[in-house]
Amino acid sequence: MEGPTPVSASIHAATMVTAGIFMIARCSPLFEYPPMALIIITFAGAMTSFLAATTGILQNDLKRVIAYSTFSQLGYMIFAYDISHYSVSVFHLMNHAFFKALLFQSAGSMQ
Numbered sequence: 254m255e256g257p258t259p260v261s262a263s264i265h266a267a268t269m270v271t272a273g274i275f276m277i278a279r280c281s282p283l284f285e286y287p288p289m290a291l292i293i294i295t296f297a298g299a300m301t302s303f304l305a306a307t308t309g310i311l312q313n314d315l316k317r318v319i320a321y322s323t324f325s326q327l328g329y330m331i332f333a334y335d336i337s338h339y340s341v342s343v344f345h346l347m348n349h350a351f352f353k354a355l356l357f358q359s360a361g362s363m364q
Contacts, residue, residue: 270350278342278343281334291336298333301325303328305321330345
């Protein structure tokens with residue numbers, strides 16, 4: 254399997270995937286006022302992480318496993334935002350972006 258260039262991996266992991274999560278972090282005061290919104294988004298984040306993780310377990314291709322694990326981690330971040338643990342979620346966001354870029358770059362040398 255061919256690996257991506259370092260610039261491509263950094264752009265993908267650090268900006269494209271996590272831009273929506275960072276936008277939710279910036280808009281978090283808007284989600285605090287309507288209590289039903291937090292409940293719905295919390296449920297959506299929990300279901301996203303569960304379904305993506307179970308789908309990722311069934312995959313055979315390494316790139317698909319990495320993609321579904323990213324999707325699952327984004328669900329965890331949404332879940333952490335919506336139970337109002339913003340610092341934990343932002344830490345997870347930054348940590349995930351860094352290590353997923355490293356994993357994405359090293360995926361070319363596996364197999």
